[in-house]
Amino acid sequence: MKLQILGCYAATPRTMTNPTSQVLEVRNHMFLIDCGEGTQVQLRKHKMKFSRINHIFISHLHGDHFFGLPGLVSTFRLLGRDKELHIYGPKGIKEAITLLLKLGDSWTNYQLYFHELTSKEPEVIFENDKVTVETIRLSHRVYTNGFLFKEKLGERKLNAEAVEKYKIDKAYFQNIKNGRDVALDDGTIISNSELSFDPPAPKSYAYCSDTGYKPDIVYQIKNATALYHESTFLESEAHLAVKTKHSTAKQAAAIAKAANVGILILGHYSTRYKSIELFKEEALEIFPNVELADDGKFFEF
Amino acid sequence: MKLQILGCYAATPRTMTNPTSQVLEVRNHMFLIDCGEGTQVQLRKHKMKFSRINHIFISHLHGDHFFGLPGLVSTFRLLGRDKELHIYGPKGIKEAITLLLKLGDSWTNYQLYFHELTSKEPEVIFENDKVTVETIRLSHRVYTNGFLFKEKLGERKLNAEAVEKYKIDKAYFQNIKNGRDVALDDGTIISNSELSFDPPAPKSYAYCSDTGYKPDIVYQIKNATALYHESTFLESEAHLAVKTKHSTAKQAAAIAKAANVGILILGHYSTRYKSIELFKEEALEIFPNVELADDGKFFEF
Numbered sequence: 001m002k003l004q005i006l007g008c009y010a011a012t013p014r015t016m017t018n019p020t021s022q023v024l025e026v027r028n029h030m031f032l033i034d035c036g037e038g039t040q041v042q043l044r045k046h047k048m049k050f051s052r053i054n055h056i057f058i059s060h061l062h063g064d065h066f067f068g069l070p071g072l073v074s075t076f077r078l079l080g081r082d083k084e085l086h087i088y089g090p091k092g093i094k095e096a097i098t099l100l101l102k103l104g105d106s107w108t109n110y111q112l113y114f115h116e117l118t119s120k121e122p123e124v125i126f127e128n129d130k131v132t133v134e135t136i137r138l139s140h141r142v143y144t145n146g147f148l149f150k151e152k153l154g155e156r157k158l159n160a161e162a163v164e165k166y167k168i169d170k171a172y173f174q175n176i177k178n179g180r181d182v183a184l185d186d187g188t189i190i191s192n193s194e195l196s197f198d199p200p201a202p203k204s205y206a207y208c209s210d211t212g213y214k215p216d217i218v219y220q221i222k223n224a225t226a227l228y229h230e231s232t233f234l235e236s237e238a239h240l241a242v243k244t245k246h247s248t249a250k251q252a253a254a255i256a257k258a259a260n261v262g263i264l265i266l267g268h269y270s271t272r273y274k275s276i277e278l279f280k281e282e283a284l285e286i287f288p289n290v291e292l293a294d295d296g297k298f299f300e301f
Numbered sequence: 302m303k304l305q306i307l308g309c310y311a312a313t314p315r316t317m318t319n320p321t322s323q324v325l326e327v328r329n330h331m332f333l334i335d336c337g338e339g340t341q342v343q344l345r346k347h348k349m350k351f352s353r354i355n356h357i358f359i360s361h362l363h364g365d366h367f368f369g370l371p372g373l374v375s376t377f378r379l380l381g382r383d384k385e386l387h388i389y390g391p392k393g394i395k396e397a398i399t400l401l402l403k404l405g406d407s408w409t410n411y412q413l414y415f416h417e418l419t420s421k422e423p424e425v426i427f428e429n430d431k432v433t434v435e436t437i438r439l440s441h442r443v444y445t446n447g448f449l450f451k452e453k454l455g456e457r458k459l460n461a462e463a464v465e466k467y468k469i470d471k472a473y474f475q476n477i478k479n480g481r482d483v484a485l486d487d488g489t490i491i492s493n494s495e496l497s498f499d500p501p502a503p504k505s506y507a508y509c510s511d512t513g514y515k516p517d518i519v520y521q522i523k524n525a526t527a528l529y530h531e532s533t534f535l536e537s538e539a540h541l542a543v544k545t546k547h548s549t550a551k552q553a554a555a556i557a558k559a560a561n562v563g564i565l566i567l568g569h570y571s572t573r574y575k576s577i578e579l580f581k582e583e584a585l586e587i588f589p590n591v592e593l594a595d596d597g598k599f600f601e602f
Binding site for chain 1: 312313314315316338339341342345346361362363364367368369371372375376379391393394396397400401404405406407442443
């Protein structure tokens with residue numbers, strides 16, 4: 001999985017910091033997650049191909065996660081897009097984008113599908129042969145979902161030596177990858193475990209922004225390869241985190257620890273602090289594997 | 302008058318070019334004209350004080366003139382604004398901004414006034430003791446207004462020498478500035494023209510973007526100090542200008558010449574051309590005083 005951070009700061013876009021947006025690539029499939037103002041410029045800056053984005057997930061309808069979407073939808077049209085575009089987000093997103101297109105008499109010349117979310121329980125909202133995406137119910141001032149991207153279990157890997165040893169015909173290879181045993185001409189059954197190796201463990205990425213401290217998400221994101229969890233504040237401003245339904249770095253780390261994730265990526269920083277390193281220091285007291293998101297930063301896991 | 306260009310390129314924001322927005326300062330009063338995506342970042346970059354912006358004029362509801370407005374309105378709230386904000390633009394602008402605020406449950410804590418425009422004739426939409434703003438009816442794919450900012454005639458200037466010579470009491474100074482004659486104690490009438498000088502000629506700025514070639518605006522912008530006129534295309538793409546209801550640099554120059562303006566400022570360039578100097582070269586064939594707008598450029602006239 002490859003994760004390109006386009007923006008990861010709270011509230012308003014500034015000269016050097018962008019509001020939330022990131023691109024996740026899973027087995028060559030690209031997902032855009034949130035779309036703050038200026039996302040399309042960030043996409044260009046980091047040389048992401050617009051045409052590879054077919055699925056956009058919006059966590060909630062606050063401007064810093066959403067106000068770049070009308071412009072991106074319009075730009076797709078100007079670029080001559082003809083492929084379908086799917087947008088997943090809270091109810092109301094269709095009305096908003098449709099109204100803006102109507103006012104500008106600027107209808108898209110590609111099919112635009114809205115998948116409006118209202119469920120109070122996690123649900124699978126996207127699935128293809130390689131990936132599923134499910135919502136993570138978060139707790140914020142408006143209806144907000146995180147997203148859990150899970151690879152499906154891949155095919156088993158052929159054990160080339162064993163296949164050679166038993167002189168098994170190519171015609172059986174796909175069966176072996178699918179986990180089947182093979183019967184030789186003399187009737188001997190060779191067990192699949194002798195002919196193949198386990199596929200790589202499926203990876204998963206949990207995106208959780210914006211949310212107050214919400215330990216009940218732990219069961220769902222258990223053992224995720226990577227967790228992006230917002231940390232708008234430090235513990236010194238825990239009262240503001242409660243008031244605004246955001247999290248502190250320490251709370252994000254507590255979630256990471258309880259969920260036993262591989263790596264915790266922090267983001268959605270308030271710009272009140274003099275350095276984002278402070279967030280990492282605070283989280284490291286609770287959880288050992290912490291990284292800081294930053295605009296333009298790239299992760300592979 | 303001081304004009305700060307924040308963005309002046311057509312269509313979509315890019316890494317190095319911004320969609321349309323500019324700030325005009327007239328006698329210490331600041332007006333924001335159009336508000337493409339990223340305008341708030343450009344305002345910060347050029348160190349414009351957010352609190353000085355109280356009146357925003359939106360020419361039309363295409364994204365490249367308008368999609369920065371929701372974010373700016375939200376940012377004003379985050380900055381703790383309490384002063385009124387007035388937004389002038391085509392009918393529909395109120396519904397759009399209101400819907401976006403509602404979806405984010407992010408109502409402003411300052412008074413937000415919408416002045417929706419529908420008139421097919423020019424009309425005065427703002428007036429204070431120093432400036433009037435009237436619409437210029439343009440011809441584009443959607444309902445579009447340009448804006449004409451006109452200084453009012455100021456007070457006459459006191460002729461210090463003459464006032465000294467006739468030993469006129471201070472109490473009469475404001476009357477003199479207002480154009481009145483003065484009667485001396487012996488009954489002699491001193492004419493105002495002897496006691497004061499004409500005030501500076503009022504300046505005016507005409508903003509015309511986006512529009513097809515529309516010579517009937519000439520009467521209204523006659524003798525303007527400065528004219529910003531869009532030139533999306535060069536004459537070589539005149540057919541595209543007609544099709545998309547934009548202008549060529551040559552057409553912008555023809556308007557400037559017919560209106561006898563002081564200076565023509567070109568902008569709203571298509572990014573298909575290798576240099577914006579080409580626009581200036583084309584316009585200079587028709588009109589002698591041409592400047593190129595560019596992001597970050599500052600004009601004083």
